[in-house]
Amino acid sequence: MNAILLCFSSLKKGREFYEFMESNGIITSLGNGNSNIGLDDSYVRIVMGTSKQMDEVKIIMEKFSNLFT
Numbered sequence: 001m002n003a004i005l006l007c008f009s010s011l012k013k014g015r016e017f018y019e020f021m022e023s024n025g026i027i028t029s030l031g032n033g034n035s036n037i038g039l040d041d042s043y044v045r046i047v048m049g050t051s052k053q054m055d056e057v058k059i060i061m062e063k064f065s066n067l068f069t
Contacts, residue, residue, distance in 0.1 A: 002054065003047045005036070014042040017064060021046070024060045 008014040018030040021044075031041035048054045 001047055001049050003045060006044045006046070008042045008044070011041045014040075014044055018044050020064045020067075021060060024063070026057060026060055 006014075006017070008017060014030065018028055018041075021028050026046065029036055029045040029047075031039055031043055033045070036043055036045055046057060048057055
């Protein structure tokens, strides 16, 4: 299992990313969840297991990034 913790520039951006990933079928943990104790909503944690899952997450993250370029 692989996990990444992303820190966004604001709470709003963190929530937007969280909602975008959820709307694309990717479950994430936002802010002060069980695995993120003490963090605010500018932090988003993603857990992936397989190479295929990592590739899928990468594609969706690129889509999110392209919304702001």
